[in-house]
Amino acid sequence: MTAVVEARGLVRRYQGDGEVVRAVDGVDLAVEPGETVSVMGPSGCGKSTLLHLLGGLERPDAGELRLGGRRVDGLSETQWAVFRRQGVGFVFQAFHLVDELTAVENVELPALLVGSSRHDARRRASGLLDRLGVGARAGHLPDRLSGGERQRVAVARALINEPLVVLADEPTGNLDSRATGDILRLFADLRAAGQTLLIVTHDPRVASMADRLLTMRDGVIDGGTRLDGGAFASPLADLGDLADRGGA
Amino acid sequence: MRSVVLLLRLAWRNVRRRPGQAVLLLVTLTIATGTFGVATSVYGSADEPWDRVWRATDGFHVGLTAYHPPDEPGDAELVADLRRRATALAASAPGVAAVGGPWTHLYGSVDIAGAPEDLTAEVRDSPRSAVDQPLVTDGRWLGAGGGVVLESGLASTLDLGAGDTITVQGRSFPVRGVAMTVSRGRFPLSRPAQVWVTAETAQAMRALGMTEEGFELQIRLDDPADAAAFVEDHRAAVSVDASSPVIAYLETWQQRRADSHSDIDIVAATLFAAGLLLALLTVATAAVLVAGRMAAQVHQIGTLKAVGVTPRQVVSVLLIEHLAIAALASAAGLGLGRVLAPRLAGVSLTVLGNPELPPLTWGRVATVCAVASATVVLGTVRPALRGTRHSTLRSLAAGPRPPRRPGPSSRLVAAPGLPLAGALGLRSARRRPARLLTSAAGLTLGVAMTVVAVALHASLDLLEVTPAEPGHAASATATDALYAQVRSIVVATAVLLLVLATVNAVVVAAFAARDTARNHAVLRAVGATPRQTTTALIVSQLGASAIAVALGIPLGFGLWGLMEGGDLPAVTPPAPALVALGAAVPIVFAAIVAVPARLMARRPVAPVLAHE
Numbered sequence: 001m002t003a004v005v006e007a008r009g010l011v012r013r014y015q016g017d018g019e020v021v022r023a024v025d026g027v028d029l030a031v032e033p034g035e036t037v038s039v040m041g042p043s044g045c046g047k048s049t050l051l052h053l054l055g056g057l058e059r060p061d062a063g064e065l066r067l068g069g070r071r072v073d074g075l076s077e078t079q080w081a082v083f084r085r086q087g088v089g090f091v092f093q094a095f096h097l098v099d100e101l102t103a104v105e106n107v108e109l110p111a112l113l114v115g116s117s118r119h120d121a122r123r124r125a126s127g128l129l130d131r132l133g134v135g136a137r138a139g140h141l142p143d144r145l146s147g148g149e150r151q152r153v154a155v156a157r158a159l160i161n162e163p164l165v166v167l168a169d170e171p172t173g174n175l176d177s178r179a180t181g182d183i184l185r186l187f188a189d190l191r192a193a194g195q196t197l198l199i200v201t202h203d204p205r206v207a208s209m210a211d212r213l214l215t216m217r218d219g220v221i222d223g224g225t226r227l228d229g230g231a232f233a234s235p236l237a238d239l240g241d242l243a244d245r246g247g248a
Numbered sequence: 249m250r251s252v253v254l255l256l257r258l259a260w261r262n263v264r265r266r267p268g269q270a271v272l273l274l275v276t277l278t279i280a281t282g283t284f285g286v287a288t289s290v291y292g293s294a295d296e297p298w299d300r301v302w303r304a305t306d307g308f309h310v311g312l313t314a315y316h317p318p319d320e321p322g323d324a325e326l327v328a329d330l331r332r333r334a335t336a337l338a339a340s341a342p343g344v345a346a347v348g349g350p351w352t353h354l355y356g357s358v359d360i361a362g363a364p365e366d367l368t369a370e371v372r373d374s375p376r377s378a379v380d381q382p383l384v385t386d387g388r389w390l391g392a393g394g395g396v397v398l399e400s401g402l403a404s405t406l407d408l409g410a411g412d413t414i415t416v417q418g419r420s421f422p423v424r425g426v427a428m429t430v431s432r433g434r435f436p437l438s439r440p441a442q443v444w445v446t447a448e449t450a451q452a453m454r455a456l457g458m459t460e461e462g463f464e465l466q467i468r469l470d471d472p473a474d475a476a477a478f479v480e481d482h483r484a485a486v487s488v489d490a491s492s493p494v495i496a497y498l499e500t501w502q503q504r505r506a507d508s509h510s511d512i513d514i515v516a517a518t519l520f521a522a523g524l525l526l527a528l529l530t531v532a533t534a535a536v537l538v539a540g541r542m543a544a545q546v547h548q549i550g551t552l553k554a555v556g557v558t559p560r561q562v563v564s565v566l567l568i569e570h571l572a573i574a575a576l577a578s579a580a581g582l583g584l585g586r587v588l589a590p591r592l593a594g595v596s597l598t599v600l601g602n603p604e605l606p607p608l609t610w611g612r613v614a615t616v617c618a619v620a621s622a623t624v625v626l627g628t629v630r631p632a633l634r635g636t637r638h639s640t641l642r643s644l645a646a647g648p649r650p651p652r653r654p655g656p657s658s659r660l661v662a663a664p665g666l667p668l669a670g671a672l673g674l675r676s677a678r679r680r681p682a683r684l685l686t687s688a689a690g691l692t693l694g695v696a697m698t699v700v701a702v703a704l705h706a707s708l709d710l711l712e713v714t715p716a717e718p719g720h721a722a723s724a725t726a727t728d729a730l731y732a733q734v735r736s737i738v739v740a741t742a743v744l745l746l747v748l749a750t751v752n753a754v755v756v757a758a759f760a761a762r763d764t765a766r767n768h769a770v771l772r773a774v775g776a777t778p779r780q781t782t783t784a785l786i787v788s789q790l791g792a793s794a795i796a797v798a799l800g801i802p803l804g805f806g807l808w809g810l811m812e813g814g815d816l817p818a819v820t821p822p823a824p825a826l827v828a829l830g831a832a833v834p835i836v837f838a839a840i841v842a843v844p845a846r847l848m849a850r851r852p853v854a855p856v857l858a859h860e
Contacts, residue, residue, distance in 0.1 A: 052853075077777075081776060085774070090773050092857065098770055101675065
């Protein structure tokens with residue numbers, strides 16, 4: 001089976017104060033279809049940079065990257081943008097919704113970008129928001145939504161084009177525990193539905209729901225653990241009650 | 249005192265941190281103050297030379313002129329009656345100190361560059377008059393041997409001096425001298441041309457066909473300040489029936505002085521108007537800069553407020569900074585005025601001798617400083633106050649204030665037929681309407697002045713192709729030269745306004761690019777291409793040019809309506825030029841705004857998103 005994400009020797013360097021910092025230092029990574037992978041590590045270890053490289057938000061200085069079997073590390077800015085529409089869905093810690101657009105408009109945006117009709121895009125966006133429990137907030141601007149609601153809108157936006165992979169960068173980093181529980185259930189649903197997920201997180205509860213946990217340090221992946229995939233049975237978090245409510 | 253020092257230090261830091269913005273405001277403001285400085289220096293530069301000639305010639309306090317137009321049948325009886333009445337008035341009226349004349353005026357023509365030009369020959373029969381004895385600048389005054397003395401403007405036009413000859417009524421007369429007077433304006437902007445002749449020469453000219461057209465009588469009073477009252481008291485004594493072809497009027501020396509340098513007045517008035525428009529545009533520039541600054545410094549303002557600096561002190565910092573720039577611009581503008589004004593006034597055809605810049609009085613300095621200060625205060629206070637009104641907590645959370653309601657354009661993203669990038673741009677434009685309107689205001693002025701320049705151009709073209717009336721060729725040429733000077737000022741002003749408006753637009757677009765950087769990074773993260781985000785930013789700014797075209801063209805028509813009339817042929821600005829203007833403004837504007845938009849689109853997405 002072809003890996004959805006396949007990176008070989010991925011390197012990203014920054015010019016620091018008089019020295020070159022290797023934020024990502026020769027990472028090899030393969031994520032299979034339907035697999036959920038968590039990446040943990042201390043702040044500054046390069047995990048967010050890795051995620052940005054995988055989604056084309058930053059360009060690698062060296063290495064190869066394939067998404068869905070297609071070589072993408074040489075794509076231009078425009079080619080990356082077009083590829084991202086259906087290839088990658090992003091979920092950010094800071095949500096990153098467009099302030100001027102309502103929740104449903106934010107969600108339908110990627111669909112409109114790939115050329116869906118406005119009617120179809122709106123129908124699908126509304127359906128997703130309903131499924132994620134924020135249908136009633138569809139007409140509100142982001143500033144009027146709670147953190148948990150914004151993140152669910154962001155997840156809906158990431159999913160609307162059924163991307164090859166959803167890349168989530170600290171998706172619960174800005175949420176309180178209740179909203180974190182909601183997002184955990186949501187990701188569990190996605191995992192169960194076969195959506196390929198790569199999640200960068202500090203939160204062991206989030207990490208524990210993955211099929212595989214990778215740890216990063218100083219720009220390299222220094223460990224990997226195959227989990228049993230049952231996030232809420234994980235010894236990393238006492239979230240059994242959430243598992244009952246959030247199972248697929 | 250300590251807080252004042254703190255505010256001064258903060259203002260100085262701001263200038264040092266943003267030298268580009270300070271320089272932009274300084275340059276814009278200096279263009280406006282410089283235009284005012286030139287205007288205030290040009291205006292009145294002919295007064296002192298006039299006064300000097302007035303004093304040297306024992307110039308009149310009240311003048312009486314009576315004549316019939318050359319193409320009207322003369323009424324010798326009426327003119328003779330007027331002459332008697334005027335002479336009696338001058339002899340008996342209280343307050344009269346001296347009388348000159350009455351001097352007979354003969355009408356004829358002088359040959360200038362092969363074409364006849366209207367000529368008045370004033371007959372002088374005494375060696376020296378107690379009033380209005382022309383000041384000889386070359387050769388000698390009239391005397392034995394006949395000949396003529398040329399008015400200095402006529403001598404300059406013909407490039408003649410003492411010892412040359414002049415052709416009057418087809419016959420040559422020797423030029424005895426060249427002289428100045430204040431009793432009439434200088435040829436060729438004042439016509440007809442004038443010479444002074446003795447009675448003997450006048451006789452010869454009569455024999456050549458010159459006819460008597462009237463006379464002139466000059467009076468000096470005990471007190472020059474009584475001139476207006478004298479005219480008021482004795483107007484009836486020299487009045488003629490309204491139906492009579494004879495024209496008679498009394499004139500004070502002050503009226504003559506005010507009318508004596510029309511070309512300088514026209515140039516100065518044009519410069520004042522240009523300066524006013526430039527100052528208005530500078531208000532827009534200052535407002536744009538301050539609004540952009542407030543948006544960018546919202547975090548710093550929050551920090552200042554958090555440590556106890558009051559909103560008023562925050563505004564004071566900006567005002568100190570901008571008033572310091574205004575002071576610099578005022579000094580530079582006044583300096584420019586002193587440097588440039590002599591060159592402008594030097595081409596005047598009406599100045600008696602060399603123009604002399606009026607002294608730099610406190611009043612003139614205050615005028616320029618007031619314009620500069622008012623400009624920056626108008627442009628600074630409102631946006632600064634708005635910027636400081638955010639709560640401290642809100643200010644500390646950096647980033648532009650997000651909208652609270654979807655607003656009337658909320659359906660735009662889903663509007664059928666509207667490209668997505670365009671729809672996003674329109675939504676973005678709605679977020680900063682004041683900035684858009686400020687940008688539009690500057691462009692509107694530029695477009696309006698361009699319409700005026702186009703209309704003036706067409707009008708002057710019409711004037712130039714219209715053959716001058718017989719006998720007016722030289723004065724028509726001089727008038728054309730004057731209008732060409734006015735045209736240069738109007739065109740230069742239009743260009744300056746458009747350039748400054750464009751700079752404003754670029755600054756606004758740069759601020760817009762900065763404000764929307766996060767949103768556009770998000771758009772790119774979800775699949776929008778750099779071209780789409782560039783288009784969105786251009787569309788968000790394009791409304792300013794649409795407003796400018798929609799308002800600027802009618803405003804230009806309005807301004808032109810105020811200018812045309814008088815000697816300018818009435819024209820409607822040519823439609824093709826207006827269409828070209830209407831099309832060019834948005835296209836050029838879009839091309840310019842595309843620069844910061846493209847720069848923004850080149851920025852990598854991740855660092856922008858990482859800032860939050």
